[in-house]
Amino acid sequence: xxxLQGLLYGLHIAATPANLLAAFVGAFAGxxxxxxxxxxxxxxxxxxxxxxxxxxxxAGLIMMAGIFYGSMYGGSTxxxxxxxxxxxxSVVTAIDGYQLAKKGRAxxxxxxxAVGSFIGGTLAVVGVMMFSSLLAKVAxxxxxxxxxxxxxxxxxxxxxxxxxxxxxxxxxxxxGLMLGTVGQEAVTGETRFTAGMPDLAEGVxxxxxxxxxxxxxxxxxxxEDKAHAASRPESVKMRDLLxxxxxxxxxxxxxxxxxxxxxxxxxxxGPAATLASFASYRxxxxxxxxAAEIGSGAIEGVAGxxxxxxxxxxxxxxxxxxxxIPFTPIxxxxxxxxxVQGIQPGPLLxxxxxxxxxxxxxxxxxxxxxxxxxxxxMVGVWVSLLRIPxxxxxxLLLVLSVIGTYSVRNSIFDxxxxxxxxxxxxxxxxxxxQLAPLVVGLIxxxxxxxxxxxxxxxxxxxxxxxxxSPIAITVWLLxxxxxxxxxxxxxxxxxxxxxxxxxxx
Amino acid sequence: xxxxRSFGLPPARRFTGxxxxxxxxIYMVDAWQTLxxxxxxxxxxxxxxxxxxxxxxxxxxxxxxxKHGGADDPMxxxxxxxxxxxxxxxxxxxxxxxxxxxxxxxxxxxxASAIFLFAxxxxxxxxxxxxxxxxxxxxxxIALSFEVFFVRxxxxxxxAGVFRQWLF
Numbered sequence: 001x002x003x004l005q006g007l008l009y010g011l012h013i014a015a016t017p018a019n020l021l022a023a024f025v026g027a028f029a030g031x032x033x034x035x036x037x038x039x040x041x042x043x044x045x046x047x048x049x050x051x052x053x054x055x056x057x058x059a060g061l062i063m064m065a066g067i068f069y070g071s072m073y074g075g076s077t078x079x080x081x082x083x084x085x086x087x088x089x090s091v092v093t094a095i096d097g098y099q100l101a102k103k104g105r106a107x108x109x110x111x112x113x114a115v116g117s118f119i120g121g122t123l124a125v126v127g128v129m130m131f132s133s134l135l136a137k138v139a140x141x142x143x144x145x146x147x148x149x150x151x152x153x154x155x156x157x158x159x160x161x162x163x164x165x166x167x168x169x170x171x172x173x174x175x176g177l178m179l180g181t182v183g184q185e186a187v188t189g190e191t192r193f194t195a196g197m198p199d200l201a202e203g204v205x206x207x208x209x210x211x212x213x214x215x216x217x218x219x220x221x222x223x224e225d226k227a228h229a230a231s232r233p234e235s236v237k238m239r240d241l242l243x244x245x246x247x248x249x250x251x252x253x254x255x256x257x258x259x260x261x262x263x264x265x266x267x268x269x270g271p272a273a274t275l276a277s278f279a280s281y282r283x284x285x286x287x288x289x290x291a292a293e294i295g296s297g298a299i300e301g302v303a304g305x306x307x308x309x310x311x312x313x314x315x316x317x318x319x320x321x322x323x324x325i326p327f328t329p330i331x332x333x334x335x336x337x338x339x340v341q342g343i344q345p346g347p348l349l350x351x352x353x354x355x356x357x358x359x360x361x362x363x364x365x366x367x368x369x370x371x372x373x374x375x376x377x378m379v380g381v382w383v384s385l386l387r388i389p390x391x392x393x394x395x396l397l398l399v400l401s402v403i404g405t406y407s408v409r410n411s412i413f414d415x416x417x418x419x420x421x422x423x424x425x426x427x428x429x430x431x432x433x434q435l436a437p438l439v440v441g442l443i444x445x446x447x448x449x450x451x452x453x454x455x456x457x458x459x460x461x462x463x464x465x466x467x468x469s470p471i472a473i474t475v476w477l478l479x480x481x482x483x484x485x486x487x488x489x490x491x492x493x494x495x496x497x498x499x500x501x502x503x504x505x
Numbered sequence: 506x507x508x509x510r511s512f513g514l515p516p517a518r519r520f521t522g523x524x525x526x527x528x529x530x531i532y533m534v535d536a537w538q539t540l541x542x543x544x545x546x547x548x549x550x551x552x553x554x555x556x557x558x559x560x561x562x563x564x565x566x567x568x569x570x571x572k573h574g575g576a577d578d579p580m581x582x583x584x585x586x587x588x589x590x591x592x593x594x595x596x597x598x599x600x601x602x603x604x605x606x607x608x609x610x611x612x613x614x615x616x617a618s619a620i621f622l623f624a625x626x627x628x629x630x631x632x633x634x635x636x637x638x639x640x641x642x643x644x645x646x647i648a649l650s651f652e653v654f655f656v657r658x659x660x661x662x663x664x665a666g667v668f669r670q671w672l673f
Binding site for chain 2: 174190406432448453
């Protein structure tokens, strides 16, 4: 089956009434999650995970993908109207978006953002379609050493590019790896570090950790932050939604630049959507004809980053679909959903479960169209969601997080893990430690250990096995190249800052 | 103005680094004593945890040795935590959340949710004229809606508690 046949097959799967409904519910719930401060895409998908177990595997994954894209769309609404990014990838959007709103262009900016997100998401799906099937063919040749290179290398790259200092990412990442060793280990079945607690024999569950770190911790910040909780947006009228011809013309090149850049970022392990939006903002500042206006309310400052973050979010599905390796918390949750449904993710997914592979890709097209239809005409509904008093929605989301967490394993212990993870997340947020490396460490840790030990068994203890094959060498070289490029970029940025400070003196 | 109290970020991070170093030591000793290390050709269950423990110790040391306060330091010098009534409110919501978990297996999810919703709405509402009956109605309606949607419709298993025979 070539890509076009695959897409047609996927559209046939995704267009069934049950899957269309799943895409709609996911897109709708995702937009609401993105709009409401407190729950970002990761916590939103984590909460919905247990509910997908009762659905058909395709419908469950389509719903999760809908929530993911929807929350990326919705996150920008609060960024523009209230200067409060609904999720981290919308931080950049808030800079120019809020300035444009203050100039009375909120409606037009929301339209530019929605169309840009649609273009970014839709064009990236084309890339995902081509890359995933190609990569899946290569990945069949992978053995334990190659998978070890990919997972360990991916984690190393992530610890360096997820923002902040090296220590701010390395400490949470190793804590995640450590948590991943709790419970029964994969090779011999030996039980480790359970402190005699039967609840830990199956290991630390991903959902309470993710919901705690990303959902509960954010809600605690909202409880203490009265200023944001009390913010109320102005209403947006339908007639204000239409951008001017100049705004359309200025947005198009930024959308295309952002889409391309976002797709490249999406292929790299790490918080791709956030990094892509920042990189796109810098690119717009460097290349736009209206660079001087960026920062004080320029349409390029929202069009580029929004296309970039949606493109990156979509592209991050490539390693998930082609290799079965989750480099982001959301990809990990999707893999959890597949495993519970008895589907083994990995390079064979495309041949063993084409309905999942192509159905998910095709649903992204459908989901993007739905999101466009949901976001522009219904902007008034989303704005009204922001008027719900915080004393109503914070308790509601807390109860929802408990139901979502408990229902995964019917375990009260997991709910306590949620509380503990929430407190750790709150403290780490305050102390500027990164959260994503902890989650990805927890997810990839057991895989890294399994591939590491399997490779040693196969090679009879010969350590050269890790750097013997051309694929493993290529992966390690790519890791080194990304690290060196990051180092050079940081040095250049530091040098530019120093020069700017010197010239201002 | 929200009352807050500022703390130095470098000491807080160093304290976290110290805790992580202690954790790494306990973790590695436990791995060494309770699990088999094996040989290179037949690696045991302790190999990976020992490597992770060493990495945790290294990352903890890197936090302890961080330089702060330079012109290129990306981090702020301080961070703030709530104080006074805001701190009390945050702690009370946390306590209510913990009591909710404890009560859930005994009185069931629906009743525990309704009580927690009411308590937390009361604590979080800044309205001086807040009405207890109105908040109670909100709490009951939300708890009932969750019960119908998740437990009845989506068949999510939640604790029913001692009132199971009257409610189900």
